[in-house]
Amino acid sequence: MRLLPREQDRLELFLAGELARRRRARGLLLSQAEAVALIADELCEAARDGRPYAEVQALGYTLLTEDDVLDGVSALVPRIEVEALFDDGMRLLVLHEPLVLDAPPQPSVVSPTWDTDGVTELDVTNEGEVLIAVTSHFHVFEASRDLRFDRSAAWGMRLAIRAGEKVVFAPEATVSVRLRPIGGARLVRGHGGLCDGPLDEQGARERALGLARERGYRGA
Amino acid sequence: MHANGRSAWRVSGATAVPELGDSGLIVVPESDDVGGPDELLPGWGGTMRDGLGVRAGRGGVEVAITGGLLLDPVLGVRRASIGVSGGRVTAIGRAGNPDTMDDVDIVLDPGTAVIDAGGMVVTPGAVDSHVHFLSPQVADAALAGGVTTLMVQDPGPVWNLGSNPAGLLQAAYAAFQSIPLNVLMLVRGSSARPDLLEDGLRAGGGGLKIHEDVSAGPEQLRCALDVCDRFDVQLAIHTDGLNEAIGVGGTRAAIDGRTVHLFHIEGCGGGHAPNLLELAGDANMLCSSTNPTVPFGVNAEQEHLSMVAAVHLLEPASRAGDWEILRARVRASTMAAEGVLHDLGVIPMTSSDSQGMGRVGEVLRRMLQNASLMKRRFGGDGSGSDNERVLRHVAKATLNPAITHGIAEHVGSLQPGRLADCVLWQPEFCGVRPELVVKAGVSAWGAAGDGNATTMLAEPVRVGPQLGARGGAPDRISLAFVSEAGLEADLPTGRERAVVRGCRELSAADMVRNTRRGELRVDPKTLAVTLDGEPITAEPAAEVPLSARYLLG
Numbered sequence: 144m145r146l147l148p149r150e151q152d153r154l155e156l157f158l159a160g161e162l163a164r165r166r167r168a169r170g171l172l173l174s175q176a177e178a179v180a181l182i183a184d185e186l187c188e189a190a191r192d193g194r195p196y197a198e199v200q201a202l203g204y205t206l207l208t209e210d211d212v213l214d215g216v217s218a219l220v221p222r223i224e225v226e227a228l229f230d231d232g233m234r235l236l237v238l239h240e241p242l243v244l245d246a247p248p249q250p251s252v253v254s255p256t257w258d259t260d261g262v263t264e265l266d267v268t269n270e271g272e273v274l275i276a277v278t279s280h281f282h283v284f285e286a287s288r289d290l291r292f293d294r295s296a297a298w299g300m301r302l303a304i305r306a307g308e309k310v311v312f313a314p315e316a317t318v319s320v321r322l323r324p325i326g327g328a329r330l331v332r333g334h335g336g337l338c339d340g341p342l343d344e345q346g347a348r349e350r351a352l353g354l355a356r357e358r359g360y361r362g363a
Numbered sequence: 364m365h366a367n368g369r370s371a372w373r374v375s376g377a378t379a380v381p382e383l384g385d386s387g388l389i390v391v392p393e394s395d396d397v398g399g400p401d402e403l404l405p406g407w408g409g410t411m412r413d414g415l416g417v418r419a420g421r422g423g424v425e426v427a428i429t430g431g432l433l434l435d436p437v438l439g440v441r442r443a444s445i446g447v448s449g450g451r452v453t454a455i456g457r458a459g460n461p462d463t464m465d466d467v468d469i470v471l472d473p474g475t476a477v478i479d480a481g482g483m484v485v486t487p488g489a490v491d492s493h494v495h496f497l498s499p500q501v502a503d504a505a506l507a508g509g510v511t512t513l514m515v516q517d518p519g520p521v522w523n524l525g526s527n528p529a530g531l532l533q534a535a536y537a538a539f540q541s542i543p544l545n546v547l548m549l550v551r552g553s554s555a556r557p558d559l560l561e562d563g564l565r566a567g568g569g570g571l572k573i574h575e576d577v578s579a580g581p582e583q584l585r586c587a588l589d590v591c592d593r594f595d596v597q598l599a600i601h602t603d604g605l606n607e608a609i610g611v612g613g614t615r616a617a618i619d620g621r622t623v624h625l626f627h628i629e630g631c632g633g634g635h636a637p638n639l640l641e642l643a644g645d646a647n648m649l650c651s652s653t654n655p656t657v658p659f660g661v662n663a664e665q666e667h668l669s670m671v672a673a674v675h676l677l678e679p680a681s682r683a684g685d686w687e688i689l690r691a692r693v694r695a696s697t698m699a700a701e702g703v704l705h706d707l708g709v710i711p712m713t714s715s716d717s718q719g720m721g722r723v724g725e726v727l728r729r730m731l732q733n734a735s736l737m738k739r740r741f742g743g744d745g746s747g748s749d750n751e752r753v754l755r756h757v758a759k760a761t762l763n764p765a766i767t768h769g770i771a772e773h774v775g776s777l778q779p780g781r782l783a784d785c786v787l788w789q790p791e792f793c794g795v796r797p798e799l800v801v802k803a804g805v806s807a808w809g810a811a812g813d814g815n816a817t818t819m820l821a822e823p824v825r826v827g828p829q830l831g832a833r834g835g836a837p838d839r840i841s842l843a844f845v846s847e848a849g850l851e852a853d854l855p856t857g858r859e860r861a862v863v864r865g866c867r868e869l870s871a872a873d874m875v876r877n878t879r880r881g882e883l884r885v886d887p888k889t890l891a892v893t894l895d896g897e898p899i900t901a902e903p904a905a906e907v908p909l910s911a912r913y914l915l916g
Contacts, residue, residue: 149815156823159915176915183822213912215385219791225822226813235817258400278408280401280415280463301463306402306410326401330462333414 149226153187156225160184173212175219178242182206183225186236190227196234199227203238204245217242255310258303263322267292269312270361276309277302283322284351285335291361295352299342301325381432381484381790383753386735386908390432390440390484391748396457397430397442397481401464403471405479410459413473418460423472424448426804427458431480431787435487436758436875437776440750444469445485447783450803450840454779478801484793486757487777488512488784488800489727492599492764493626493653493714496535497521501717502542506808507826508724509786509797512545512765512774514599516572517719524574524601525551527559529566536567536843537855543807543837545774545784547844547863552587552598553577560590567852569844569863570596570768575633576675580608581617588621594846597768597866599624602634604692611635611642620647622869624767627653628710629701631667632720633675636691637890640700643710644883644894646870649767651759652701653716654725658733659698661903667693674720697885700892700899705730705759706737706752709881709894711874712767713759727786728794728909730756735908740901755876763874769863770844782842795913796826803840807831 146154159180163173173181185206189199209217223238239248269275271289283297290312300322302310312318325331329342337351337360355363382389397403403416410416417423424446433441433455444458446469456468471477488511494501495517505513517523518535526532526548539546550563552571560571571587573579579602591598600623602614609617614635626632628650630639643650655670656663671689672679679686704710713730717723734749734756744751765775773782783804786797799809806829813821831840838857845852847862872878881895892899 147815149813152813152823159823162915174911174915175913179822180915216912219912223822224812224816224818224820226816233815235821237818276408278410278415280410280412306400307404307406307408309408323400325463326465327459327461327463327467331414332419332462 156180156184156187167211173207173216175212175216178207178212178216178220179223182238182241183223186225187227190229190234193230196229196236199229200236200238200247203236203241204247207242209242212242255302255304255308257321258323260303260323262324263296263300264319265292265296265322266317266319267312268317269314272314274314275312277312278309279304279306282325282331282334282338283320284355285331285337288355288358288360294355294360294363295348297322298348298351299325299329383484383731383793384791384795384909385912386731386794387738388731388735388749388753390434390750390753392432392442393439393750395442396444396468401457401459403429403444403459404481405477411471411477414460415463416459417471417473417475418462419473421472421474423470423475424453425474426476426478426783427469427471428478428480428485428783428785428787428801428804429458431483431485432790433485433777434753434757435777436754436762437778439754440748444480445777445783445785446470447804450783450805452777452779452781452783455777478787478799478806480787482789483787483798484790485777486727486786486788487761487775487781488786488802489760490514490762490764490775491715491717491723491726492624492651492712492768493721494717494723495719497718499538499542501723502544503827504722504724505544505717506800506832507797509727509788509794509800510544510723511784511786511800511802512547512770514547514549514570514764514768516549516551523551524553524577525549525563525572526568527551527563527566529562532563532567533853533855539841540835540838540856541832543802543831543841545782545842545844547768547770549599551577552590553579553583555580555582555586557586557590560587561594561848564590564594564596564846565848565852567843567845567849567854568596569846569849570599570866572599572601574601575603575605576601579603581613584614584617588618588623592621592867594848595769595866596846596863597622597624599626601626601632602639604630604633604636605688606635611638615642615645618647622647622649622867624712625650626714627651627656627716627720629656629697631656631671631693631698632716633692636688637694637697637887638885640697640885640892641883643704644881646872646880649712649763649869649871649874650710651712651714651764652705652710653714653721654729655716655721656698656701657705657713657729658702658736658907659901659903660907661905663698663903664693664695670720694890695903696890696892696900699901699903702733702737703899703901704894705733705756706741707894708755708877708879709883711759711871711877712763714764727757727760730760731794732907732909736901736904751876758874758876763877766873766875767866767869768844769866770861773842773844773861792913794909799829802831805831805836805840807837807840
């Protein structure tokens with residue numbers, strides 16, 4: 144057979160899945176490892192049967208429920224990742240809470256969590272042609288030149304949102320944002336390359352505004 | 364199989380209180396250096412980027428283990444990051460970029476490697492002081508149980524009860540070139556003459572071990588202790604379970620107040636029957652359990668009748684005397700007392716006794732199981748968390764054996780200066796399956812999936828070797844603990860050598876979070892155990908946490 148490592152992995156997954164199936168057939172409630180193995184193995188076989196991706200993914204949410212596992216186990220399977228061989232080759236499947244949900248969770252647009260202590264409010268308009276996302280710790284003054292806002296007012300500020308969140312500016316849209324001061328030693332390096340030094344040094348803002356105007360940053 | 368994904372409490376930050384698996388044990392952070400507006404987050408659009416959460420310029424640590432919930436015998440329960448340089452912890456606290464963030468203790472720069480511990484519980488790597496290394500597979504099981512330091516006897520298979528002679532010790536060190544575990548070799552101490560014991564320490568041994576299967580009489584005890592005093596190493600003792608030359612009183616007299624490490628103090632693992640446990644009340648006796656008797660379960664007594672005979676080559680059905688000594692050694696009453704004595708802090712350490720009556724991968728798990736069962740029996744301490752009880756039990760598997768064997772300036776805790784040996788656990792799986800075992804700041808063992816997959820953790824995910832376990836990496840990230848006399852020993856190892864020291868003046872008061880003393884008695888007729896006159900006992904557990912919900916069996 145000249146089995147590849149990936150194929151040996153598949154056999155191990157099958158063995159664990161088969162053990163789980165037999166135990167289930169004896170009426171046992173499954174452990175975390177058994178539940179994961181059974182679901183992952185069944186997905187691989189459904190792909191082998193030639194079923195399409197969406198159907199296999201949906202199947203993953205119907206195989207086991209909380210009633211099939213030991214008490215508390217459903218919370219122990221927040222996600223299963225497994226690769227299966229579909230007719231168009233290997234494909235990654237990702238299931239979220241497959242013992243709790245009965246269908247794949249649908250993504251949605253989530254609003255940022257604005258810090259109410261934000262000291263500055265600004266309207267920002269995306270005058271470019273593509274989506275622009277600005278993250279929590281970026282020096283807003285140096286955000287894309289296609290964004291039009293009062294750059295001077297955004298000097299030394301970052302978005303007053305939770306770490307890891309983004310504010311998305313769709314083309315032609317105007318979004319009202321809150322800003323909070325950058326902390327620490329207030330030394331901005333990198334970012335858009337307009338400051339690249341201490342924020343509070345005399346003349347720094349004016350120098351950066353000049354550079355921004357020179358480079359075509361809107362609102363500078 | 365792997366529990367993929369991040370735990371819910373990461374999302375809700377410091378306000379959420381993690382429970383350790385299904386143990387019912389709740390750990391509440393005493394401080395939070397992770398959450399807040401400047402939380403460091405890896406990923407697309409995260410804060411861990413140049414000039415944002417990462418200082419644009421020099422000055423950072425080499426490795427940052429960020430965002431975990433530390434459970435450390437000394438540091439306590441803290442949400443904090445760990446800064447690492449040169450393989451050692453440099454700081455504990457908030458990680459980030461001091462140019463743009465307040466109160467940063469650990470600076471990240473573009474050269475810093477980040478191990479994201481967000482949502483994870485982080486413990487020091489466990490220190491297993493009682494390992495019969497009868498096959499190299501022990502190392503894999505140890506790492507998969509969160510152990511990062513082994514004290515090794517019997518690199519074999521071999522009938523030895525030590526790591527001598529020099530040739531075998533050298534062969535073991537050669538083998539450990541591919542094993543990412545710190546190692547301290549215990550040399551056989553069962554000799555009434557000092558020459559061979561001294562030779563063993565000069566050859567690279569880091570301590571002595573006395574075992575009754577190769578003699579544990581008064582002359583061997585005195586001789587080995589004299590050598591230990593001269594070389595500043597610890598003596599681990601499995602006492603005379605036959606009471607052939609001496610009993611508890613004789614052992615106490617031979618030790619004569621000097622510091623020793625008494626193995627499997629409950630006695631089922633070996634030692635004076637039926638009352639070895641009485642020595643756990645003495646200040647100079649640093650005592651450990653081995654793990655099949657803790658926690659005490661309904662099948663423990665029957666299992667041990669089989670296990671003792673199998674390991675110690677008894678023939679209880681056909682050879683004179685074997686059944687009587689076996690029956691005297693396996694006692695439900697002392698097993699029942701053992702878990703309670705751990706909870707009270709009377710027994711300060713645990714260990715495995717791997718392949719010699721113990722399970723190397725369950726050192727930490729069984730401590731958490733015991734903590735859980737003791738909480739169920741005695742209730743919480745009224746503080747609203749189980750921090751104290753959890754840390755008391757964690758200390759038994761980490762720092763206290765390191766202190767006892769003179770290596771606590773290197774391992775056992777994550778205080779600055781120590782080796783960055785730690786274990787990342789998803790809280791739901793704490794003690795059951797480690798997510799990642801970090802050795803000297805390098806990922807050495809942990810969850811690893813299908814190597815051909817598009818993501819890191821596609822099934823089947825196993826807990827197995829990571830980068831630090833391959834090629835020449837293990838020797839670069841692991842220490843060899845030797846006596847000062849063995850510092851220049853001819854050993855086939857590229858490891859840094861660290862000197863064992865400070866073993867001889869220790870007492871029970873030096874055991875972290877486990878300093879309770881008292882007069883322990885085992886009634887020779889009824890076998891009932893008392894501490895200062897109070898009965899110490901517990902019903903055997905019909906089932907244990909951190910077990911059936913998780914494991915394939």
